Structure formats: C-alpha cells, structure tokens
Amino acid sequence: MTASVHRDVSTAAPTPDVLRDLLTTMWRIRAFEERVGALKRADEVHGLIHLSIGGEGVAAAVCRQLRDGDAVYSGHRAHGHAVAKGTPLDRTMAELMGREGGLCSGMGGSMHLVDVAHGFLGATGVVGGNIPLALGSALAAKQRGTDAVAVVFFGDGAVQAGLFTESVNLATLWRLPVLLVCENNGFAEFTPRSAHTTVERVSDVVAPYPLPRTTVDGNEVGEVWSAFSELLARARAGEGPALLECLTHRLRGHYEGDPDRYREAVSTEDWQRKDPILRLQRAGHDAGWLAADEPAALEAAARAEVDEAVAWARSSPFPAVARAAALVESGGAR
Template structure:
C-alpha cells in the first residue's frame, strides 16, 4: 500500500508544458461559454429553476481538477457546473440535466444543484451549503482503506466556513490524516452579505491552522497559483501526509443566483474584478510565453461556443422524462 502511494507521489508534475497549459485555457473557455449559454437559456425560459453560476471562478475549477486523475473524486456545492465540467462531465448530458430532460445525467431529477457525473469522478453537488464537506471525508477514508493513493477534493464557498459540519470535518480530517483536499472558493459574499458581516475570520485558511491542517491562500483568479498550491496538496495526500486546505480568493461576476438584482455590490467593485478576469489573465500569460498563436486563442473561445451550442441543441431537443419516472429510483 505504501509503495503504491509513494509511486504516485513521485510521478512527474503533470501539465506544465505549453501544450497542457493551452488545454487548460480551452477548458476554462468551455466552462465560461457553457455558463453564459445557461444564463441566456434561463433568460429565455428554456431552462428553469434556481441557478448559481460560477462565471469568473473558472481558474479554481480547472486549476484544481487539472491535477487530479480520473479516479480521484470531487464533491461540489450549489455553484458547481464548472467543477463537473473541469472533472470531465459531458456537456450535452450536463446541459440536458439543467434543462430537465430524460437524457440528462440524472434524468432531470437532480437539476443544477444536484449534478452527479459518477463516471467522471464528480460524485455530487449539493443544495445545502457545506453539505458535501463530510461526504468528501468519507470518500477519502474509503480511498485510504483501499490503498490505491486516490484523493478526494471538495469545493465549497466562504459561506460554508460558518457551518458546524465544516469545523467538525476539518477536525476529523486532521485527526485521521485523511487524503482530502479542502478547496475554498472565497468569493467574498455568502448570498447577499459580505463575509465581513458573517465572521471576523475572513481568511478561511486560518481555520485550517486551528485544526492542524497545512494551508495556502492564493489568488484564485490566477490558475497557475491555484495549480501550484494544489500540486503540493495532491502530493501530500497521495503520500499519506493527510489533508490540505487551499483557499482561493476569487469573485463571482454574476449574482448569487440568476435573476439576483445584485444591489448589495458596488458597480465599481464588479468593474475592478472584471479586470482580473481569470481567462483573460491566463491568456496574457500564455501570450507572453508564446504558447499559442492569436488565432489559436480565438479558436479556443469559438470552439467552446460551438460545443455549447451543440449541447443546448441536444438538451432542448431531448425528451422530457415520463411522468411515471416521478416514483422510480427512490430505492436501489
């Protein structure tokens, strides 16, 4: 068991070459284009329900998942379309799920806040803030017992940091030395209220320190910074050195939910964060490194938009689930 873990830990750092970085840029565009399309379909009432978009936070999702293997598992929260896509979810089935169709990942029974793409290792999102944090510990426990060097990752926001299970989970993960990585997307607002009105501990990573968990607070709009912190976290988890807490400072460029008038934030604040758009920033880095041509950068966006158009077409032309499905799959 130990040998397997160490073997994994020594594996070369994946994806630092230009080709790999350009691929990450492409994945960020997939998420951005997907969510912008979802927003448009919601406005057109083609998609209904309660939608939380992570536009502006793509560097965290892609940066984190880029260091995971297919059989590492990821848990999300209520704002998790991007996490699922970053872990490899199929855009067509994901869009069909949001549109409530029978061909969606969950036959339309889950919807935006309950996406499950089990085959990709994206185990589940949750409509309850902080709800998946304990679940990820269980996945990490099982992974360690199986001894295959797998890790579990859970994404959550700063709002989860004031819940009881969050604190219980940090304590247990540390106590048991579990291979779990806590990824906090600290976007400064829990629903409509700034973090400063909810806690005096605005750097959530300080809680990790309390419980004896190594942590890093990074610029969450800088994908390379996210990857650097995450790389150490994954190495430690695979090597049996226990959990890590990675706090990513970021910002959602949309409201808490689609339709949120967003009166609680100054327009100037929004404008400042738009200047720090994670995709544009990464593109500038890649250009400086001459990682790709201008045409290739444009193509990343246009290809992504074409793929999500196809996904929308797939979703909206798919059948609705039959009414009898209401009462199926209650029990396994």
C-alpha cells in the same frame, strides 16, 4: 463531447501544454454557463441556477489534475467543477434542461448533478453539507489502500457551519486524503465576509489543526495549479488533508436573476484585470506559448461545442410522468 484526459501531475509548475489545456477548459466553462444563463432567462432551464462566471480558474486548475477515480464534491455553484472534471457537455446541459438524456435523467437539475463515471459525486444546495461526504470518500480510499483523493469545493460561508470544524478535526485525526478547496468570493450568498466573521482568511480558521493551508489568487490559474499540485502530491502519498483557499470573484449575482444590489459593480477595466481567462491569455502572449489568433479559436470551438450540447439536449424527451411519480414514491433516484 468529453474533455481531454486528465493528467497525472509530476511538477508543480504548469507547462505551456498544461496552460493551453486550462485555457481551453475555462473557455468551455464560460461558454457553457453563459448559455445556461440565457436558457434560464428563456425558461428552458429550470430551478435556481448559480453561475460561477469569473471563477473558472479554480475549477480548471484543480479538476484538471485529478483522475476519474478521484472523488469531487461541489456545492450549489457546480457547473464549472463538473465540466472541468470531465462530465459530457451534452448530458450535463440536458440535466439542467430537465431532459431524459441528462446525467440524472433530468430529475436532479443544477444543484444535484452527479456523474459517477467521471468521479463527480454531486452538487448540493446544503451549505457545507458536501464536506462530510468528501470525508467518507477519502476514508473509503484510505481503507482500500489506493492513492485516490477526495476534493470538496465550498464557499467561505460554509466555514461558519459547525460541520466544517468537525470535518477538519476528523480529517486531521484520521489523516484522510481529502483536499478542502474554498472558493472565497467575499460573499456568503448576499452577506459580505466582514458581516459574519472577524477572521479575514479561511486558511487562518484551521490554524489550530496540523494540516497544510495556503491562500492564493484564485484568478491566477497558474498559481492555483502550482499550489494544488503540491497539496495533491502530499495527499496521494498518504500525508493527510490540506486546505487551499482561492480568492476569486463571481461576475454574476448569487443566483441567475439576482438584482445584485448588495455589492458595488465591478468596472469593465477592473474586470479586464481580474478575469482569469483574459489574464492567462495575456500571460500566454507575453511568454510566447499562445499565438495571437488562438484565443478566438478556442472561444469559437467552445461555443460551437455548447451549441451542439444544447441541440442534443433539446432533442432528448422529458422524463415520463410515471417515472417521476415512481421517484417521489421511492424517495430517491434510480
């Protein structure tokens, strides 16, 4: 149940094969997260759950260009990044369900997903707390003399934290191979951007610093791919950090179960236009690289894979109480 091998990028323009891979990845994320939401409501998934339904295009377009040796750091809305980076669906689902077979033996949960083998070095519930960690991985890659990069995802709310500016300053000062990817969905938890800053675009926040910065439509997956491709090639060549701001939308509330009364509901018609999956499928039909029956087949395959992952997770036992107690005593996972 692992994703296909990540590609090294030789061109900024995604080919039809790449676009089909991105569509497949987005369907895997969508099916996975919709099932996670249902399992949360059924009390089979525990803890706070934050879904990225509606923003799958950013995760797919960024992570599918990376290698296992590249480090990815995510925030509390991490499932899509993990799946796109290649974490196995069965072990990822088992982790969310608190089972022994999970990525962290069921003791990390949604906001502490880690899969070192695939370069997914962690989710976090600390807003912006992942950004300095990504700098550490980038510094290590630079000192080793490799062309590996570190990628860190964060929301626009994290930009108001002091550690964001401190991290950008260090990244540019030391010319670190770190790529800052802001998923700007317009809300910092429940607060619209206009209520916590006068700077409309995150890419403008870093204007004083010498790094490439660009804002793209995060629901246009080809646009995200192309923009990130250029920044990635630059970072691998030792030319330092960059910032990519992706304007996107989360269809669900801040957390699963959020009454979501703080923003206007998106109409079905408007969402049909914004949905990154439907947009790519329409583009594929128009360009001729996607057959009429392919989307349904891709969706069915993704949902079947998720069904298998859930069955595998349910078959995995819960962690032994003694192990959980030892974890608490030691202060960390083993």
